[in-house]
Amino acid sequence: MASEGASRRATGLTRRGYQWVRERSLPIAALVAGMVLLVVFYFPVAVVFLEGVVVDGLPSLAPLREVLTDPFYVGVLADVFARPTATGEHLDSLLRWAATGFARPSLGLIGFTAYQAVLSTVASVAIGLPGAYILARYEFRGRRLLRSLTILPFVLPGIMVAIGFFAMFSTNGPLNALLGVFGVAPVEMLFTLEIIVLAHAFYNAPLVARLATAAWEGVDARTVETARSLGASRRRAFFDVLAPQLAPAVLAGTVLTFVFTFRTFPIVLALGGLEMATIEVWIFSRIQQLDLTTAAALAIVETVISIGVLALYLRFESRQYGAGQAPTQIDREPLLPSFRALFRPSRVAISVYGVFVAVLFIGPMVSMIAESLTGPNGLTLSHYAFLFDRQSGGTAFQIKPWPAVRNSLLFAGATLAIALPTGIVVAVRRVRGDRGGVLLDVLATAPLAVSGIVLGIGLLRGLVFGLPLPGGWRLQVTGGVAIVAAHAAATYPFVVRNVAPAIGRVDLSLVESARALGASRVRAMVDVELPLAVAGIVAGAAFAVAISIGEFNSTVILAEGGDYYTMPVAVERYLGDRTLGPATAMGTVLLAVTSASFVVIDRVGGGRGDRL
Template identity: 35%
Template sequence: MTTPVRRSSATARAAVVVPGVFVAVMFAWPLVALVRRGLADDDGTGIYELITRTGGWHLLAVTLAQAAASAVLTVIVAAPIVWLTATVDLPGSAVLRVVVTVPFVLPTVVVGVAFRALLTGPLDFLGVSDGWAAILPAHIFLNIAIVVRVVTAAWRQVDPRTVEAARSLGAGRIRAFVDVVLPRVAPAVAAAATLVFLFCSTSFGVIVILGGGTARTLETEIYQQAIGYFRIPEAVALSLLQIVVVACALVLARVVGGRTASGGRLALGRDHRSQPRGIGWLPVLAVLCWTAIWLLSPLVTLALASLRPAGSWTLDGYRGLAADAYGGSALDAMRYSVTSAVAAMVLAVVVGLVVALSVTRGGGWPARVTALLAVLPLGVSAVTLGFGYLLVVGTLPTQVTQSPLVIPAVQALLAVPVVAGIMIPALMQVPARLRDAARSLGARPVRVLTSVDLRLTARSLCAAAGFAFVMAIGEFGATTFLARADTTTLPVLIGSLMTRPGEANLATAMAASMLLVVVSAAVIAVIEIVGEGSRPVRYERTG
């Protein structure tokens, strides 16, 4: 049995070359080009002086503070929803999962438009239309899904017999939770908070739309220095500072995530959630109202605002989707967005699946290094990547720069970590004995992959493809730098419309935002329905 294992390991190590080359070309190349351009334009001033000149150290403190505040507040707001999804067997739970997940995959520009409509509409009496008081709730809205999914998974792994044992010894519900459940889910809470911190530290679209010109972070200053002032050395220095912050956050997330994956005992066999009865419905209804306030009210307000952009009911915004007054209609942009997202999905699934296979099949340190590199694009500034792509594209032949694969490749780069993150744990659950049995019967490696691994993880692969699609169709930051008149995506068009005066532009931007909301919700709903109808294979641990 040793020969198949060695052959598998050798194949896994060789397969690392594919995602390694992809990451090197699509991620490392633009960053290297950006640094080289910055050094070429440097006047001899050191990086420390460049950062000081732009107020970078103060912006670093602001960036870290707002990201930390967003992480803490997100955990607090998500806590009741975690309790509901982890312990209550609620009818229609798939709908709740869709409601929780959709905000995370929405383009940040859509979230900014939604909160602008909410704060200047139903919540206008608060007197908050922009600034950090508007940005932090938007960050919470975007990242609740991270906390709910990560912590719920950990909570469901807690063996309920340990809670029952504590209750039998006289502990109340709160004492049993504090002594038994909380220590086991604390690593998951820390891992989720670290991920929220990572995403909020590179937030751009939300801050641009809701910042009111006063809220500034490293991300927005990079854009201002590079595009507004065209000060390349200063932009590069700030980008390097942000990359260091992101690298530290990724290492921390990986360490904490490792503790989460290895800690705690798995709950085996059956679902231990209970159905509410009688007075038990009161806290359930309270949490459902809490969920609606945080996750549904911005989207409902956006939907109503798209129909009443000027205070009167009209369909002008939706009629404007077919207008060609913007260098191309919103429907044309939507068609291109779907086509580009499908291509990005296919590319991301192939690369992410290869990464997952190399990690789970004994690819050794090359696989681990490639897996770590594949995660980096999620945290690195979209503005930094986009500006790097702009510099790279300017040096390439016209045939390459006008290729229809440029934007899908960039979108796929950002979706690869999600695909790999879904497929690695799914493939790890496939028993090695099934692969060995297939090999012993003469199956070739490709046949083993299709008949064993992919067959048992088909649901996870479909979910990974769905998430890759919605992430690609909503990508805004890097695509902004690469879009042309014939390759304008819908998020880029929405961002352009929001910068133009006039009620017609605002109405069309809101209608286009609702179009993206509907598409994203439909894809997430399909993912959840497929998952609900086909439960994952459970492999019980013994001993």
């Protein structure tokens, strides 16, 4: 009898324990997600930051002071940071500068990074907004496909885009060949600020266009119609009614573009080199020189600036969420209702814009593919044969193509297995406003403010070298596991930003009904919320896979051993040896793999990945 009573008590405890876990499974899942982020993101980043504020085992701001008072890094602001209380002298210097007609001051490395980011942002918005206008206001054959393709450049690997621009704008590239037909001298654009700005616009103009298009399609048409019925002109209705509804999306795209171009690395590394170095490129250079203290100090400055700008992004993003989905939309008009419409000024302007966009967005990719198939004597497959020769064990190059392709796919699959569930849990907690939602919002955004180079250094210094544990144990993460950890930290914010809007569109009463019928919170999420949010989940998965395949910043730090090279690293190695043909061949393979992995976003996901 005693043993039977003990057995019943044990069974009761087990049931209560199971019930306790069942009722709290979502908070437990959020805690696990937080622990994953702590290990793969926050701890490595903290390791880097400590390098910049700890000297000889003691806290010190000397590394930061050295950076902020060095004209090489901050230009004319060096004296301001060195003597912040000398306001009178600084004011006199400002007046003397004004007297010289505001001559261009010395910007320094940090100032130049911000300057090129501003130029790149202006170019991206200027190119992206007309595209958003066309996609939102006009109906034409292929509009949906074109709208789907607007996000594809954003997920293409940066090193591959650099290869495309290198092939198109080189001295012997298609652009100069075309100019030669018209008797125009060759234009030298490589290793200039202009080519960097154009390459950044290639990336971010489609992002601006997609965000603005989604906002434009969500505008309540009745507000515009009411303004027109009250006598407002088309222009007045645009600026007074339409523009305020579009502003949050446009500003969010603008701010996000600045952050991405401020933290630029592969584009500048390939097209600008150290002559056009940004903070990210110089951090990489300092690491190669084993100057980790300066690299850490620069990383802290870069991250602080990025976080400050991202705070604006979160503000604009929250206004987008608050706007909701409009019940009616502005009707689209046919782009070409008749042949005579071809000669209307607006249609001529659209045609000119279309030609420019085709040159900017299609030209580099076509040039890369054409370069991979061209040799001194015309069409050839020798560059692809070169890759196969390396695969069979040639000694001239240590990088073999198939292991790079295999590694990229394996790392992408492992990244998806970590980033997708982590992103889903964070998105559900964030949208449903559960306890800790504000903290999770910060967790979901922080990786966007930290560069892959910094994360790669942190993983290298922390987990790859090993972390001592009590009892003589040592936590060590090396090789492909470290690369997957870096990719997961970089990609999960994009999962959150695709899943969260989809979760937000699910009717909460359906979840409450499931709970009322006895379903646990997790069961309601799995059986009700996630199936209804599958479009956003698939979009987030596609982002995670595509970005992982193209991730270069952290991978180039962690994949120093040839066994862990990925396709982007292989492309950069071929290009570094000035072998443009094999680099373009490997870039073409990378383009095919990345595009194939991302095509599911609109075919399976229903085209709902409008937010980032």
